[in-house]
Amino acid sequence: MSDLNEISKGLRWYVVHTYSGYENKVMISIQKVVSNRGLGDKIVAVRVPVEKVLEVKRDKEVEKENKLFPGYVMVKMEMNDETWHVVRNITGVTGFVGPGSRPTPISDQEVADLMLEEEAPAPTVVLSFKVGDTVQITGDVFEGQIGIVESISDDLSKAHVLIKRGRRDLPADIDTSHISPVK
Numbered sequence: 001m002s003d004l005n006e007i008s009k010g011l012r013w014y015v016v017h018t019y020s021g022y023e024n025k026v027m028i029s030i031q032k033v034v035s036n037r038g039l040g041d042k043i044v045a046v047r048v049p050v051e052k053v054l055e056v057k058r059d060k061e062v063e064k065e066n067k068l069f070p071g072y073v074m075v076k077m078e079m080n081d082e083t084w085h086v087v088r089n090i091t092g093v094t095g096f097v098g099p100g101s102r103p104t105p106i107s108d109q110e111v112a113d114l115m116l117e118e119e120a121p122a123p124t125v126v127l128s129f130k131v132g133d134t135v136q137i138t139g140d141v142f143e144g145q146i147g148i149v150e151s152i153s154d155d156l157s158k159a160h161v162l163i164k165r166g167r168r169d170l171p172a173d174i175d176t177s178h179i180s181p182v183k
Contacts, residue, residue: 009078011044012105013116015097016073022092023048026073029090042083045076049114055126058180059138072097074116079103127156129181135161139178146182147172 018026027046034043049068054061077083084103087093098104106114129135129149137145147163150171159176162169 011076011078013074013076013111014079014103014105016075016087017094017097018071018073018092019094020071023067023071023073026090026092029092030073030075030087033086033090037086039083039086042080043075043077043086045074045116047074047076047116048072049074049116053126056128056176056179059178061177068114074106074114076116079105127152127176129159129179134182135159135179136182137161137163137174137178138180140174142172142174143178149179152176 016026027048030043030046034040034046049072050065051068053064053066055064056062075087077087084096088095095101096103131149131151133149135147135149137143137147142163145163145165147161147169149159150162151160153159156176158173159179161172161174161179163172
């Protein structure tokens with residue numbers, strides 16, 4: 001692999017293939033080896049791209065992380081024989097992505113698209129109900145009441161609900177964290 005020193009000069013992002021489910025273990029192992037061997041100037045970042053999603057279940061918001069690329073870890077490193085061997089010999093790593101045995105850095109556009117250089121984006125809210133669903137209010141002034149979702153705000157924080165009150169429906173704007181679907 002002595003031609004690795006000629007592959008790239010400087011720090012670039014590379015994609016490392018791992019066993020599925022080992023992404024976080026590989027990331028932690030790489031970080032430990034870098035720390036132990038003093039390679040912080042050659043391997044500067046390790047990421048497992050994830051998307052944070054807020055799911056509303058019952059009256060609780062639960063934050064979940066979904067891996068964008070299961071089985072892959074992104075590493076920003078200077079590619080040379082030493083760093084290649086360090087990463088390649090981590091338990092759970094099957095190899096670098098690239099033609100044959102030549103690791104190929106990802107393009108600057110792909111780095112920007114994956115937001116590897118930026119902070120993680122704000123979580124995405126996923127509601128367990130939609131417009132037209134029958135729901136129960138689990139908090140707020142109308143706790144325990146049943147209604148039908150008429151509309152949901154653009155930021156998914158409020159829902160306009162028609163609450164059943166005898167022969168009339170009472171319109172109310174309710175925080176989506178206080179709404180759960182009726183099964």
